Amino acid sequence: MPLAPPITDIELLKSHPALARLLSSIGAAVQNAKFDRDELTIWIDKSSIREACAILRDDADCPFNYLADLTCVDWYPSEPRFEVVYHLLSIPKKERVRLKARLDGSSPAIESVTSVWPSANHYEREVFDLFGVRFTGHPNLKRIMMPDDWEGHPLRKDYPVEGYR
């Protein structure tokens, strides 16, 4: 089965409940959207990510009430360097959507979504620990995997696989 080309036209994707909801409420913050391999990705302006998550969680028709995963991708050396990735699942409707926010490499920081989903707590700590992305408003932003006195953030692309010697 050959791969279908991705759809990037927002107009064609409006039928998806998550995108429709976001466009109607905070349309200015929606930067981009892509439908590829049966998965919808929406790029959100980093300053509106918490708001976008709260809107999707409380949507009456298709509540994306479950944060399935939160992680980060480092696109070093290109800028904006980091992409924080949120995978949401709607338990009542069994729909999935992926939100992304782009961050600069110089001092990456984004608003925490722990006030929307308490489950984001450990995921954000993990991203902070391994990528060095700060989450403002996080209740306990400490390293979680690495020792507290560790130097560097191992999952960054400029961190050697063998570690610093």
Added chain:
Amino acid sequence: MSPTSASLAQSDQDRTVVLNMGPQHPSTHGVLRLVLEIDGETIVRLRPEIGYLHTGIEKTCEAKFYQQVVPLTDRIDYLCPLTNNLAYCLAVEKLLGLEIPPKAQWMRVLMNELTRINSHLVWLGTHAMDLGAFTVLLYCFREREDVLRLFEMVSGQRMMTSYFRIGGLALEPPLGFFEHVKKFADSFTSKVDEYEGLLTGNPIFLMRTKGVARLSAEDAVALGACGPTLRGSGVDIDLRRDVPYTGYENFKFKVPVQTEGDVFARYICRVQELRESIGIVQQALAGMPEGPVKADAPKVVLPDREKMKTQMEALIYHFKIITEGFTVPAGEVYQGVESPRGEMGYYVVSDGTAKPYRVHMRGPSYANLQTVAKMCEGCLIADVVAAVGSIDIVLGDIDR
């Protein structure tokens, strides 16, 4: 009154004591450290400390070819290696747009359910032992041995099987394999009755589990619980039924849901899942299609040994895959599967080269661990053991 005793008498804020449980503790099932703040015997606050088993598998994946990541995935959740293999292979196959032959899909379902039985047996044995019922462990490990022998038959390995590969299976199942599975499946239901006979009506077990470590449905969803922990709190979701993958839509099974949200509810969910899993195994055996077990994609799937000896192209493809890997079109995929512990998700990002740009594992144990603190508030220390056992964590899956 001396100054010391006066301050002791007033020191209301000093009523609580901080107690370390783990990382070396038999009932933390690995190297989990729980920091308990206790008031007498009651838990005021609980904080899990993790990272003792962090091996940086996600970083290692970025330095390997796509096919070399498969054995790494075994080592994440080491009680259900085949589920890890499946999630990763499905994600890469989705990136490649690869179609998997029906026999491989049915074998994947069959092996996946055997893995679930294997994992649930370890959980049931250790959980019961934590609560003082030692016999159950011996019974469970007796049947687990049969499952491990089946794994050994198909893959040559008891635990780190790496049996699912990108594009299908590593090998054809050997002669006589299905008869062995059938023999196991036919006898297993009576074994589950045996376990239930030891536990379900046992007054000691009931006192240790009923009403203990409750988690409401709202808290379970908000804290990201998944699998039997979520279903034990009355949230009806099972990815096998709701977001079918690898041909689960062809199978009929019930999803056990309990509403109490306590340790006993999670126990009932898992024990009933054992029965449903054996039903799926029997359906898979009855309807097992004939045909190849590898996709027809010579640039991705290693050729059969026989072809390599007779066909030049097969030899070239083999050499190319081993030395250079295969390129995967740029893109990203999140593949969630229902592991014995809940939603296991693999997020794979490709930049068009032969090595994954990023592999992230969403471990079900990592998600479930966050619920322990909520569950244990106001419980006794002994109940922490029951609570930690009831969410069935695997530290390899948490720390990665």
